[in-house]
Amino acid sequence: xxxxxxxxxxxxxxxxxxxxxxxxxxxxxxxxxxxxxxxxxxxxxxxxxxxxxxxxxxxxxxxxxxxxxxxxxxxxxxxxxxxxxxxxxxxxxxxxxxxxxxxxxxxxxxxxxxxxxxxxxxxxxxxxxxxxxxxxxxxxxxxxxxxxxxxxxxxxxxxxxxxxxxxxxxxxxxxxxxxxxxxxxxxxxxxxxxxxxxxxxxxxxxxxxxxxxxxxxxxxxxxxxxxxxxxxxxxxxxxxxxxxxxxxxxxxxxxxxxxxxxxxxxxxxxxxxxxxxxxxxxxxxxxxxxxxx
Numbered sequence: 001x002x003x004x005x006x007x008x009x010x011x012x013x014x015x016x017x018x019x020x021x022x023x024x025x026x027x028x029x030x031x032x033x034x035x036x037x038x039x040x041x042x043x044x045x046x047x048x049x050x051x052x053x054x055x056x057x058x059x060x061x062x063x064x065x066x067x068x069x070x071x072x073x074x075x076x077x078x079x080x081x082x083x084x085x086x087x088x089x090x091x092x093x094x095x096x097x098x099x100x101x102x103x104x105x106x107x108x109x110x111x112x113x114x115x116x117x118x119x120x121x122x123x124x125x126x127x128x129x130x131x132x133x134x135x136x137x138x139x140x141x142x143x144x145x146x147x148x149x150x151x152x153x154x155x156x157x158x159x160x161x162x163x164x165x166x167x168x169x170x171x172x173x174x175x176x177x178x179x180x181x182x183x184x185x186x187x188x189x190x191x192x193x194x195x196x197x198x199x200x201x202x203x204x205x206x207x208x209x210x211x212x213x214x215x216x217x218x219x220x221x222x223x224x225x226x227x228x229x230x231x232x233x234x235x236x237x238x239x240x241x242x243x244x245x246x247x248x249x250x251x252x253x254x255x256x257x258x259x260x261x262x263x264x265x266x267x268x269x270x271x272x273x274x275x276x277x278x279x280x281x282x283x284x285x286x287x288x289x290x291x292x293x
Contacts, residue, residue: 003265003266003267003268004219004266004267005120006118006120006265007108007120007121007262007265007266008120008121008122008123008216008262008266009094009120009121009122009123010122010123010124010128011122011123011124011128011129011131011132011134012132014047014094014122014129015134017092017094018048018049022092023088023090023091023092024049024091024092024093024094025051025085025086025087025091025092025093025094025143025146026047026049026050026051026094026095026096027050027051027053027085027093027094027095027096027104027107028042028046028047028050028051028052028053028096028097028126029053029055029059029095029096029097029103029104029106029107030042030052030097030098030099030103030126031054031055031056031097031103031255032099032103033190033191033252034190038052038054038055039052039054041098042140043138043139043140044138045136045137045138046126046136046137046138046141047096047122047126047129047134047136047137048135048136048137049137049141050096050137050141051085051086051141051142051143052140052141053081053085053095053107055070055103055106055107055255056070058073058077058078058081059073059078059106059107059110060072060073060254061073061074061077063253063279065193065280065283065284066280066283067276067280068253068254068275068276068277068279068280068283069191069192069252069253069279070106070253070254070255070275070279071254071275071276072110072113072157072254072275073110075114075150075151075152078110078114078150079114079148079149079150082111082114082116082146082148082150083145083146083147083148084143084145084146085143085146086143086144086145086146087111087116087146087148088146088147088148089147089148089149091116091118091146091148092118092120093111093116093118093119093120094119094120094121094122095107095108095111095119095120095121095122096121096122096125096126096129097125097126098125098126098127099125099214100124100125100207100209100210100214100215100216100259101121101122101123101125101210101216101259101262102206102207102255102256102259103255103256104121104122104125105121105255105256105258105259105261105262106254106255106258107119108120108121108258108262109155109258109261109262109273110258112154112155113152113153113154113155113157114150114151114152114154115150115151115152115154116148116150121262123215123216124213124214124215125214127214128213128214128215155261155273156270156271156272156273157272157273157274157275158248158272158273158274159274159276160274160276160280160281160284160287162248162274163175163198163248163250163274163281164198164199164200164281164287164288166200166246166248167198167199167200167201167248168199168200169200170200170230172245172246173245173246173247173248174202174229174230174231174245174246174247174248175198175200175201175202175247175248175249175250176201176202176204176229176231176247176248176249176250176260176271177197177198177201177202177203177204177250177251177278178204178205178206178249178250178251178256178257178259178260179197179205179206179251179252179256179278180205180207181203181205183195183197183252183278184196184197184201184203184205185197185203185291185292185293186289186290186291186292189282191252191279192252192278192279192282192283193282193283194282194289195282195289195291196282196289196290196291197278197289197290197291198250198278198281198289198290199288199289199290200290201250201290202229202230203293204229204249204260206251206256206257206259206260208225209222209225209259209260209263216263216266217263219266219267222263222266222267223267226263226264226267226269231247231264231269232245233267233268233269236267236268236269236270237268238268244270246272247264247269247271247272248271248272248273248274249261249264249271249272249273249274250273250274250276250277250278250281251277251278252277252278252279253276253277253278253279254273254274254275254276254277257273257274257277258273261273
């Protein structure tokens with residue numbers, strides 16, 4: 001299995017997994033900023049066998065100025081949720097949404113962080129599933145309770161101090177801001193206290209990981225994209241003797257940044273997530289804010 005195939009699964013490959021003897025747990029993670037109808041959309045139609053996951057309550061702790069809008073959930077809470085979703089040791093987990101994986105990637109990252117070995121994002125999500133002939137199931141579904149035991153810390157995280165220090169020292173690594181360009185530049189700020197970005201960060205909108213069809217760009221295109229943003233992708237390839245300079249990713253609240261981490265993982269780069277992201281940074285008036293390009 002290629003590195004990319006460890007991160008993404010296409011609709012045809014998903015059908016193969018479902019038809020095989022392997023236990024597959026399907027998680028529907030439909031969420032969008034400013035919308036609260038994810039569950040209703042799930043009930044109206046989802047990949048057969050999928051369980052709904054509430055991003056705000058199951059993939060995050062309660063919001064606060066000190067921790068941001070989507071802090072990481074307590075490990076014991078995530079474990080209880082994962083068991084309710086039907087995850088056990090050895091489960092293959094496939095997560096999806098209807099927005100190119102931008103919310104499903106939060107579940108991918110959290111479960112990988114918590115030690116679930118085989119978690120993949122359905123490339124293209126629900127639209128790709130239906131476009132290739134996949135049927136839908138309606139109503140709510142409850143999974144048979146799983147027995148997974150989680151152990152946190154399996155994916156790299158950093159805090160505001162670590163992010164800020166790396167951003168201003170370009171020779172030590174790179175910090176990618178995964179929000180839309182207008183939010184990075186400080187032209188608009190719809191939800192957080194101040195507009196702008198972490199001084200020294202590089203604008204890298206998550207949406208640019210995707211093609212016009214809503215699926216992730218190919219490996220060569222993603223490598224070129226991240227190399228152009230200052231990531232030394234080649235230094236992360238097996239056998240390369242150069243040091244792996246750290247890559248930190250943040251967004252508004254740690255959701256779409258996980259999509260960037262997944263895209264980087266698909267080309268062999270193990271990026272670090274700043275979970276508090278801009279919602280945490282901008283809530284502290286002592287922290288500097290940069291605007292413009």
